Structures are given as structure tokens and as C-alpha cells.
Amino acid sequence: MPENILDIIIIGGGPSGLTAGIYAARARMNVLLIEKMGCGGQNAITDWIENYPGFPEGISGFELSGKFEEQAKKFGLKIAFEEVKSVSVDADSRIKTLKTAENQYSAYSVIIASGAEYKMLDIPGELDLRGRGVSYCATCDGPFFRGKEVVVVGGGDSAVQEAIYLTRFASKVTIVHRRDRFRATKILSDRALSNNKIQVVWNSTAVKISGKDKVEAISIKNVVSGVESEIACGGVFIFVGHSPNTVPFSGLLKMDDKGYIFTDNDMGTSVPGIFCCGDSRNKLLRQVVTAAGDGATAAFAAQEYVENILGTSYK
Numbered sequence: 001m002p003e004n005i006l007d008i009i010i011i012g013g014g015p016s017g018l019t020a021g022i023y024a025a026r027a028r029m030n031v032l033l034i035e036k037m038g039c040g041g042q043n044a045i046t047d048w049i050e051n052y053p054g055f056p057e058g059i060s061g062f063e064l065s066g067k068f069e070e071q072a073k074k075f076g077l078k079i080a081f082e083e084v085k086s087v088s089v090d091a092d093s094r095i096k097t098l099k100t101a102e103n104q105y106s107a108y109s110v111i112i113a114s115g116a117e118y119k120m121l122d123i124p125g126e127l128d129l130r131g132r133g134v135s136y137c138a139t140c141d142g143p144f145f146r147g148k149e150v151v152v153v154g155g156g157d158s159a160v161q162e163a164i165y166l167t168r169f170a171s172k173v174t175i176v177h178r179r180d181r182f183r184a185t186k187i188l189s190d191r192a193l194s195n196n197k198i199q200v201v202w203n204s205t206a207v208k209i210s211g212k213d214k215v216e217a218i219s220i221k222n223v224v225s226g227v228e229s230e231i232a233c234g235g236v237f238i239f240v241g242h243s244p245n246t247v248p249f250s251g252l253l254k255m256d257d258k259g260y261i262f263t264d265n266d267m268g269t270s271v272p273g274i275f276c277c278g279d280s281r282n283k284l285l286r287q288v289v290t291a292a293g294d295g296a297t298a299a300f301a302a303q304e305y306v307e308n309i310l311g312t313s314y315k
């Protein structure tokens with residue numbers, strides 16, 4: 001067998017990638033996890049998680065991510081902090097080659113756990129005032145808005161949960177949502193609607209964020225009446241969904257029209273030996289618990305794939 005070929009490379013260190021790492025390293029596979037920033041993914045910037053089994057009181061996303069990483073390292077998982085730029089396969093799809101800015105790696109199997117990134121609104125003022133009142137992370141930036149009025153744009157679980165979190169600091173939180181009801185789950189929606197620091201402006205979209213050196217106001221438009229108005233505020237938090245981090249794999253793997261990777265029940269993609277788990281795959285429910293389940297399945301399927309190639313399978 002050629003040398004320096006890893007059994008499995010995992011791309012991404014969020015909950016699904018770290019779970020895949022726990023399973024693969026514990027199974028004594030020759031595995032490397034490559035992560036572009038720090039481990040944890042979106043989960044690490046989630047304020048509070050109360051639906052991950054085993055933590056009846058809830059746990060902060062940051063702490064839970066730390067526990068995933070600690071457990072993976074306990075089993076000997078090696079982690080390289082580099083950004084994967086491309087993945088290619090040899091003629092018979094046996095060996096996969098990954099290029100980062102610094103290195104080139106080869107493996108029999110690849111598990112993509114690259115997750116998803118927040119979407120931007122693409123409205124005037126958003127980019128200019130980013131970091132000067134425009135934020136995509138309440139847990140990172142919330143404390144800077146103590147005593148100020150802030151606006152949250154969006155109506156999903158992220159927007160509603162983070163709006164509730166922001167009431168710890170802000171004097172008032174206005175949620176601007178483009179429809180007349182939230183997409184968020186009922187438990188979170190009810191909590192927001194009964195919070196006296198939260199006001200909701202329904203049927204409205206954000207059209208402009210303004211301010212000289214920092215955010216001073218957001219202009220919104222009522223989609224029913226067409227009337228535009230302005231809300232004075234010190235901060236604008238944007239939570240309008242995510243898009244998958246799958247650009248390096250486009251052209252190689254089958255994806256849906258938004259770039260989420262199609263997988264089978266065992267997390268297999270359209271290329272044999274390449275698996276995908278967590279938020280970057282096409283699926284119904286994107287939660288830490290489903291990411292962890294995906295990661296375990298992907299690691300086991302990758303292990304079987306590699307053992308079949310190398311003729312070491314116990315089956």
C-alpha cells in the first residue's frame with residue numbers, strides 16, 4: 001500500500017466533525033481532522049442549548065463544544081488548523097487528495113463536516129457598519145449593547161433565541177420579521193412574545209442600516225402597506241439563516257440548489273468514500289443532536305469503506 005495515506009480526513013470541527021472524530025479515533029483509524037478556525041462551529045457561539053440530551057439544566061454552546069473537543073482529543077484525534085481549498089479524487093475514486101494553503105493530504109475516505117455560515121442581508125450600510133453595531137453573533141457582541149436599544153432581523157430559532165439572550169443587556173429588543181408569524185419553534189416564540197423587553201414588528205423587511213461611525217438606525221418597509229419607517233437603535237443583529245460551506249466541493253459532489261450536499265442514509269455522497277454529516281448536508285433538522293448522530297454514522301460508514309479497500313474488514 002502507498003505510504004502517507006490517511007484512513008480518514010474529517011473536514012470541520014463542529015459537533016458533527018468532532019463526533020466523527022471521536023468515533024474514528026476510538027476505532028483506532030488513522031484519522032486527521034482539519035478545521036479552518038477554532039473547533040465548535042456555529043454551536044460554540046450559541047448562547048444556551050436546552051435540547052441536547054443529558055443536560056437537563058441546559059448548557060452553553062461554548063461549553064458543550066469544549067466537551068466534544070476534549071473527548072475527541074482523549075481518544076487521540078489529531079487536529080490541523082488549516083483551510084481546505086479543494087478535494088479531488090483519483091481515476092478509480094480510491095484516493096482522495098485535499099489541498100490547503102499550506103499542505104496536501106491524501107486519504108482513502110473523507111468526511112465533510114464543514115457546516116454552514118450565517119447569511120447576510122445584502123442591504124446598504126450592512127457591510128460598512130459591520131463590527132460597528134452590525135453583528136451576527138449575540139453571544140460575542142451582546143455585552144457591548146448594555147442599556148441600548150437593538151434590532152434583531154429574522155424569525156427563525158436563531159433570531160428568536162438570540163433576541164431573548166440580548167434582553168440581558170439591551171434596554172429594548174425589536175424583532176423585525178418579514179412575515180406575520182415566526183418560523184421559530186413555539187416554545188421559543190412564546191418566550192419571546194411574553195418577554196416585556198421584546199417588541200415584534202411583523203411583515204417588515206430591513207432596507208437600510210444607517211449611522212455615521214456606528215449604527216444609529218435601521219430603515220424598514222412594511223411588505224403589506226409598502227410604508228417605510230425608521231427605528232433608532234444602537235445595534236442590528238442579523239439572523240436570517242445559513243448557507244452551507246460547500247464551495248470547495250462544488251462540481252465534485254451532487255448538491256441541491258442551495259449547495260447542501262445530498263447523502264444517503266449512511267451519509268454517503270455521490271462519490272464513493274466521501275461522506276457528509278451535519279449542517280452542510282441536505283436534511284430536515286439541523287441541531288447539535290442530529291449533527292452528532294450524523295457524525296457517528298459517517299465515521300462508522302467511512303471505517304467500513306476503508307476496511308473494505310484495505311481488506312481488513314472483520315465482516
Ligand code: NAP
Pocket residue numbers: 051121153154155156157158159161178179182183184205206239240241242285286287
Ligand atoms: P432559519 O430557520 O432558516 O430561519 C431564517 C429566518 O430568517 C426565517 O424566519 C426567514 O424568514 C428569515 N429570513 C431569511 N432570509 C431573509 C431576508 N433576506 N430578510 C429577512 N428575513 C429573512 O435559520 P436559523 O434561525 O439560523 O436556524 C437554522 C437552523 O438551526 C434551523 O434548523 C434551526 O431550527 C436551528 N437552530 C435551532 C436552535 C434551537 O433549537 N434552540 C437555535 C438556533 C438554530 P421566513 O420565516 O419568512 O422564511
